[in-house]
Amino acid sequence: MVEDKNSVVAFLGPEASYTHQATLSSFPSPNYTLLPLPTISDVFASVQSGSATHGVVPFENSSNGSVVFTLDLFADKESKYQDILVQGEAYVGVVHCLLGREEGWAPRDAGDWDLLGKEIIQQERGGGGGGGGGGVNHHDARAGGLASVIESPTSSGTSTPKANQSNLQHTASLPVHLPSNPPVSSTPSPSPSLTHITKLYSHPQAWGQCTRFLSSTSRLKSTERQDVSSTSRAAQLVAEDRTGRSAAISSKIAAGRFGLTVLKEGIEDRKDNVTRFLVLGKRSKKEEEEATAKEQDAVPEGATASEEAKEMAKNVENSVYHDYYRTPDQEQQRRPAAAASLSPPATSTYKTLLTFTISHANPGALASSLSVFSKHGLNLTSINTRPSGVENWNYIFFVEFQGRREEGGRGKVNEALRELGEACTAWRWLGSWESAQS
Numbered sequence: 001m002v003e004d005k006n007s008v009v010a011f012l013g014p015e016a017s018y019t020h021q022a023t024l025s026s027f028p029s030p031n032y033t034l035l036p037l038p039t040i041s042d043v044f045a046s047v048q049s050g051s052a053t054h055g056v057v058p059f060e061n062s063s064n065g066s067v068v069f070t071l072d073l074f075a076d077k078e079s080k081y082q083d084i085l086v087q088g089e090a091y092v093g094v095v096h097c098l099l100g101r102e103e104g105w106a107p108r109d110a111g112d113w114d115l116l117g118k119e120i121i122q123q124e125r126g127g128g129g130g131g132g133g134g135g136v137n138h139h140d141a142r143a144g145g146l147a148s149v150i151e152s153p154t155s156s157g158t159s160t161p162k163a164n165q166s167n168l169q170h171t172a173s174l175p176v177h178l179p180s181n182p183p184v185s186s187t188p189s190p191s192p193s194l195t196h197i198t199k200l201y202s203h204p205q206a207w208g209q210c211t212r213f214l215s216s217t218s219r220l221k222s223t224e225r226q227d228v229s230s231t232s233r234a235a236q237l238v239a240e241d242r243t244g245r246s247a248a249i250s251s252k253i254a255a256g257r258f259g260l261t262v263l264k265e266g267i268e269d270r271k272d273n274v275t276r277f278l279v280l281g282k283r284s285k286k287e288e289e290e291a292t293a294k295e296q297d298a299v300p301e302g303a304t305a306s307e308e309a310k311e312m313a314k315n316v317e318n319s320v321y322h323d324y325y326r327t328p329d330q331e332q333q334r335r336p337a338a339a340a341s342l343s344p345p346a347t348s349t350y351k352t353l354l355t356f357t358i359s360h361a362n363p364g365a366l367a368s369s370l371s372v373f374s375k376h377g378l379n380l381t382s383i384n385t386r387p388s389g390v391e392n393w394n395y396i397f398f399v400e401f402q403g404r405r406e407e408g409g410r411g412k413v414n415e416a417l418r419e420l421g422e423a424c425t426a427w428r429w430l431g432s433w434e435s436a437q438s
């Protein structure tokens with residue numbers, strides 16, 4: 001990533017989320033200001049509006065599949081995130097823990113408790129709208145938030161080697177504002193009783209990654225579960241619960257951050273549990289203007305208005321959109337630019353994410369669209385769908401493949417896109433980036 005001390009990186013918070021770990025791994029330098037936001041849509045919105053230069057969002061988990069909230073934001077049915085492109089990825093090993101209070105726990109010191117409560121309330125107020133997360137001071141987000149409670153890359157939420165340039169061990173320490181003698185212990189007894197737990201909090205993805213533990217622990221089988229916006233938000237809510245009867249599925253790092261006890265560690269179904277995160281960026285105004293100028297030059301002299309239109313539709317050199325939510329006129333006015341990510345060095349492996357729609361009434365439209373990729377030797381690595389939102393049982397298809405769009409309309413990805421335009425009703429390029437997979 002381009003390092004600039006004015007860069008603001010928004011991520012799904014509050015601090016100590018797995019997304020925070022992915023953010024530190026992709027943006028290890030203290031020159032970046034990290035901004036925890038309550039929801040994934042807040043992250044998209046902040047990148048689109050320019051209040052953040054980058055965003056980090058969860059995309060898929062190795063055992064539980066896609067993060068549908070993120071897919072729906074990429075589907076962008078209301079055309080709110082037209083300038084967002086994927087510029088990178090990060091992998092974080094996810095070791096889930098059950099966090100809470102031990103049976104019989106009670107806040108020991110009202111002063112300490114008030115201080116902790118005040119801290120949490122401050123975070124929520126600073127969050128920039130909406131419940132569900134904590135917006136902490138930017139610097140706290142980096143320092144106090146996560147780095148200061150990370151003991152080693154194996155403590156929880158480890159990164160895969162490539163992502164682990166991170167500085168998950170980054171130890172800058174700005175104030176955390178937790179009480180010096182927190183009213184809890186983060187050291188569990190060997191096998192703490194769970195009979196006092198009456199409510200569980202977590203992110204929906206986490207339930208799906210801990211099914212065995214949840215279904216085999218008699219106390220928890222029938223315990224009420226509440227979905228919240230992130231695993232660290234779950235930990236934050238449990239820390240606020242003065243009854244001591246709730247628990248969160250979250251990370252060991254979050255236990256340290258929010259002063260909770262790890263009641264059970266390693267509760268994920270699979271030990272190789274990994275979540276992939278995407279780094280978002282925005283096409284710049286300058287790039288957009290340049291692309292508009294280039295495309296105007298590209299229209300052959302003497303072309304008629306309709307030939308021009310045809311030429312524009314064919315010219316995928318710099319286009320991001322063949323957008324399904326825009327009329328051809330609107331489409332021509334926009335003509336977005338190539339992202340900075342179009343010109344990385346040639347040695348690495350790249351990935352590209354696209355969405356497309358087809359006419360469901362047209363037999364073979366889906367098969368023809370997909371065959372474009374194999375025809376051009378592009379290794380299709382995943383396919384997803386989300387409801388189109390236009391008509392029942394119609395879908396937006398997401399495909400990811402190895403390769404990248406090159407500048408100047410060259411290369412097999414550009415060729416495939418030209419052909420895809422003939423097989424589908426519309427497509428949208430969501431970015432090409434260097435793979436972080438080892």
Ligand SMILES: O=C(O)C(=O)C[C@]1(C(=O)O)C=C[C@@H](O)C=C1
Nearest residue numbers: 017018019058203205230231275
């Ligand atoms: O970042 C977090 O802590 C989240 O709660 C999000 C999220 C996700 O959506 O995948 C991230 C990692 C884990 O897979 C579980 C939850």
